[in-house]
Amino acid sequence: MTDQATASSSKPASTFAETARKYALFVLLGLMLVGFWSAQPAFINSANLFSILQAVSVVAILGVGVSITMSAGGFDLSVGSVAASSVMAASYAMVVLQLNAFETLGLVLLMGAFIGLVNGLLIVRVGVPDLLATLSTMFLLAGLQLIPTGGRSITAGMMLPNGTTAAGAYDPAFLILGRGRLFDTVPYPVIVMGIVALLAWFLMERTRWGRVFYAIGGNETAAHLAGAPTKAYRLWAYVLSGTLASLGGLIVASRVGRGDVSAGNSLLLDAVAASLIGFAVLDKRRPHVLGTVLGAIFVGVLLNGLTMLNAPYYTQDFVKGVVLVGALALTFGLGKKKR
């Protein structure tokens, strides 16, 4: 009885603060759009907005993978390396092995899934803690991707370590993924990002499998005692994350058109930041797909706008850091009194 009285009488007081926290990032995003627009009218034209979305699509896709592993109580630090390895693997497959676009896609996605499986087995079977297991595969892949080419970037006609010249080249069909646009307006990476986000959101928020991922992250013992095969779920989380990371790598490869050894350097931190900023979206205080995508877009809009206002490129990481600190403070700090 007292519970009910408390709840109903305390509600009006906290409603405004709660609503404000819930939509804080949406409001900030809107203010930013309006602000950059008034400072630089070219900002708001559709070509620029789509280029922002295209720029964030890879980070968002990787971030979705990270947030799935985070929701299951894990953490995938290897996504950046998986994406970078995928760039190299895709280039190697086409330039050296002379595979076509579809074979390359399949091969690289399988590789991502396999790396995820290795991560998962290390964690679930061997018992290595999540952060350490994925940290070590991160190093492993960063080194492994250099070995087949002797540390060089992969381009058509490159010299191979055995002295011969690579015979293949990038399949033009493959480049469409990164460079093409639907109806000449919407870049394909944005569409891929949209599909990934929609499917992942549906999986995590609308199906019982998503429910169990979150239950494992919240209380693994409780999930286990409720009959959930927790190890299988955690394994799947890493397989999904690895596959999504390799998809991100494919997009990078098809945009750049060559296997660059330094591709994907900042992808890990950007993807993790997007997931963490997502905690603040809708005041969920947990990893979630919509928040991750919005977090990536938020950072993308901010960086694009600042660049248009001639902010130097070297301030970018600082800006990302400020956004992350602010979002986490919003999530965990402010308004904690309400409980």
Added chain:
Amino acid sequence: MSTSSPPKKIAVSVTGLEKSFGPTRALAGADLVVEAGEIVALMGANGAGKSTLVKILSGSISADAGTILLNGKQVSFASPAEAQAAGVATVHQATDQAGAAGLTVAENLTLNELCGTGSFFVSPRSTRKRAAQIAALIDLDLPLDRDFIDLRPAERQLIAIARAVASKASVLILDEPTSSLSSTEAERLFSVLRRLKASGIAILYISHRTGDLAAIADRAVVLRGGKVVASFAKPIDFSAAVAAMIGRTLDAALHDGMVSSAPILASVKRARLIPGSRPFDLDLRSGEVVAITGTLGSGKSRLLRALFGLEQLAEGSFTLDGKPWLSNGPARSIDNGVFMVAEDRWASSLLPPEIPGASIAGTIALPHLPRWFPLGLLRETRERLAASDAISRLGIKARGPDDTLDQLSGGNQQKVVLARWQAAPCRLLLLDEPFQGVDVGARADLIAAIRNSQSGSATLIATSDTEEALEVADRILVMRDHSLYEADGHHESLAAVIGSVESIETRAAGIQDKHHD
């Protein structure tokens, strides 16, 4: 309030204490007096204001209004350290906070001095010497070199009490001290408390267990709605006290010990829980509620976990519905209608509030998701229906199926956990300490729910509280050293069963233990 005995020194006196949290009035003018050398039991349902009163007295929070007199002087504490310095020591329910893991018993006993008032230099020898003095204060007999983490809850509690005594406390507050103790361990605690009482320390004792209070308390004070509503001198009339506590009478009907003739649903044959223990048999009949009682670590939980497939028997076999039953884990058990509610609901059953599915509806649905939603797609109406049904059937106090569990009181949380396992057809329900941290009113509701759902399934309950066992069960068994014993004869009274627990080893003599005090 006090009896006609010669006037005693009043150790602590509280008048008109008020405290509000937002719109909730946790304390609405509470008055309380504890004399030196007196043990006062503080009773009250969850939310009656007990813990708020304790927190104010121990300096964790400050009161909105009212005065506290400590040995005649008015005090108000800004921090727990101040309260401790003034002589109010509190032993909290959670025994893992009673000391620091990684330190030895000796270091823990001298922790207050290590952390503040003692000398700058410490040597293992001086620590041991001082620790031995402190241990002697309450006749504590523990190896001083043992790590705190290896101690049982009862031993941790005694360390906390020894520290309180060493800091020259004049008022000792014990919050649910026996909730994780077996009866023998509780008896040991009581003898320590009696010694402290004789030395003139005022003790405020908070407990849900009337059995303990009968054994130890000089006076019982009942708190309801933030006020003291009744006070009972020794001998305490507990049915009146409980009635005052929940504002209605409670008929804790003890169920007769009639032997059921229903078909045997599950049975355990020549089981050894650990190698070398005495083998035992157990038959559970359809519709039966059986309670297993016994000391902490006697193997009650192990038996339930083995039936649920979390552990393996050293020897022996199970049958379920006449067929051999060996589970390899929770998933298989649940598929076959064997459900378990493990002890400590927050660790074993519930999710943190920010997680989707942490609502009442989600909590109840979690184990049933594969059967309720075979295609994978969640339908919230299905979950809500089950939750609404549970809320009305078990009398869960909540706004609705979407409330998260942290908004509910302990008793209501436990009702939700029970409702989870009553939401699907059940063959065998295993409950491990289902009344932990549950007030008397909610306990009665839980017992009614457990007993009413007994069509065609069996319930096995592990509890270290014999009183709870008597209230809920048709049949009571005693576990000792990983083996089961029938409680002697028909249990006409609570004392008889407690007696039979105590006297299992001396059963050959055939004498029932007399309970002193």
